[in-house]
Amino acid sequence: MVLCKKWTLAKPFIGKVTPDNFKLVKEDIPEKLNDGELLCEAVYLTVDPYMRVGAETGNAVGNTLFGEQIAKVIVSKNAKYPVGSIVRMRAGWRTHTLVKDAEKEISRSAEMGDLPLSLMLGAMGMPGMTAYFGFLELCQPKAGETVVVSGAAGAVGSLVGQIAKIKGCKVIGFAGTEEKCKWIKEELGFDFAYNYKKTDVDTALKEAAPDNSVDCYFDNVGGMFTVKVLTHMKTFGRVSICGSISNYNDTSVPTGPLPFFSILKSQLRVEGFIVLRWYSRWEEGETAMRQWIKEGKIKYKEHVTEGFEKMPDAFMGLFEGRNTGKAIIKM
Template identity: 40%
Template structure:
């Protein structure tokens, strides 16, 4: 049989396990022009929360009683498609299913001989591209500037900080545990890191970590953490708005400080960033990331959860900060 995970209910506020349903289906067979895929690794990502709402956004909502989807690495176990053979590994936006067929559209072959296959869901996938393009295209870092990254201990954040260091910035991370603070400074070479859960005054903590002010704020979380960073920005600061995880489960978005006077008086630029808008730059960005990885200039960490049935829980755990680096489910 073939296990499949459906969207069972649309969450109100924080998602819960009963918003998902696991069912059993027959394993499908590949028709002419199709491949049969076996799922190996599943990416769980904060943005999937938005797709569980019935609301228009940059990605269409998931349908009730239909399979959830995300970035997946799979093995071709049967091929009736000229471009793929049995044993190939592929990456694509696929359903939360143990087995599924595909006509090959949007599937990319991946090669696990030089790097872990799962890295195509992280540093060599959407995560790395988001970090690299969000920082370089909107953050536009210059040597000697101060870069602050929120969500710093997660998939995108750990990569942003390292790229900031490569490009000559002073890098300060904001994250949710002392363990992640230590990891940011040791493994990922951040200059400083702040635990937002134990710091009583984040605005003061940012001020003291950034005595020369903040030139770039790579925002993964929004909300009060971002309010505190915004109070410390320099003239001509750039603020790529990559994510707002602290607000994804809010039923009523809380009001923060009005941003216009801050942006105006600092001649600052705040810009929303959606990775799909930069697709023509993916090949060059991947080339750069691959080269840094090969030269040991950059590294990555993964939190691997095992077992198909645990995909929903791994997704929920993102909102509790249970991951370090990229959260991935190994099937």
């Protein structure tokens, strides 16, 4: 038997995420497999804000929290996946996984070359594809345009800003600390970087994008921040709604100005998305991101937490702004 540890949902996420939302459970997995089966051990796991929303609307109390991981095959009765193979799968928050149907349970791995395997959960994984397709398909940026990115030092926002620079845009990023602003401006090449906790959104955009000259807005935060950004957009501007992290811990009924007049007045195109819409094209996105990384056009940062037992703390840190770049759990 192999001892598996897994984190389950102890109670629904309502308001701020706390340690009480999680329960560590142990189970034994038999090492004797049937033909076609695999036993995998996690190498890297991911925590992302969407896991909270998904759990709120789908995961039942007692279930293993969901998410992707990179794992190594440690026992195999499947010729396609011999012992030592590295796989990507949606196994959730667990150290070991018995794979009974590899064709359904294992996702296609990206061609990594000499890049770190953890990037399959970051710039070469769901966050990278979110940035690539969510920005390019919905915002359709053109050289010379002005792009605003909220959550600009996060796993997705930091990539969106760099893709916008590759496309010849002026990029304005908002993040939550001076250190993060320094990183996105000095290392990632953003033209403007503002600490939204110290600089008012309206004041910042009057400086960086005067006369309502924002063409594209990639939204990771929602709330009043986004309501304000929409008032600075150009006629026929495009808005990609990726996340709403500012509202995730809020249990109150939202109040304040509504965005609908801004959308009407400037004839904005506002579209929300879930990245799996483009799953059939992920190889295209992975190829582009890999090339940009190798050329030095895309830089990345990983906020690595070591130890499976620390997964809940790493997850809670997402909503406190503790991570810069992609949050990764290393086993």
